[in-house]
Amino acid sequence: MDYLFSYGTLQDHQVQQYIFGRLLHGKADVALGFKKLENAVYGRYPLVINTNNPEDKVVGVAYEVNEVDLKKADIYETNAYKRQKFPLESGDEAWIYIENSN
Numbered sequence: 001m002d003y004l005f006s007y008g009t010l011q012d013h014q015v016q017q018y019i020f021g022r023l024l025h026g027k028a029d030v031a032l033g034f035k036k037l038e039n040a041v042y043g044r045y046p047l048v049i050n051t052n053n054p055e056d057k058v059v060g061v062a063y064e065v066n067e068v069d070l071k072k073a074d075i076y077e078t079n080a081y082k083r084q085k086f087p088l089e090s091g092d093e094a095w096i097y098i099e100n101s102n
């Protein structure tokens with residue numbers, strides 16, 4: 001099992017139902033070393049920037065996901081984002097969508 005850290009629309013139950021066909025099980029957590037920018041993608045969606053400064057924190061939810069869920073999330077997030085794994089404050093590691101600068 002993997003974790004997917006959400007700091008935006010993936011926390012919305014309607015969005016989860018649409019993408020995954022169910023509600024995801026998650027727990028509150030914090031991504032360390034990130035800053036959140038509102039309306040950064042398409043002037044509407046948030047984005048996190050990796051600052052590598054442990055004092056910078058983004059609050060969100062770490063959802064339990066499987067490989068199929070991650071592929072569905074990749075399609076939803078579009079190529080505006082890329083998915084990378086980072087440590088969370090809880091000690092768990094989670095996939096986080098960050099800026100795709102390619």
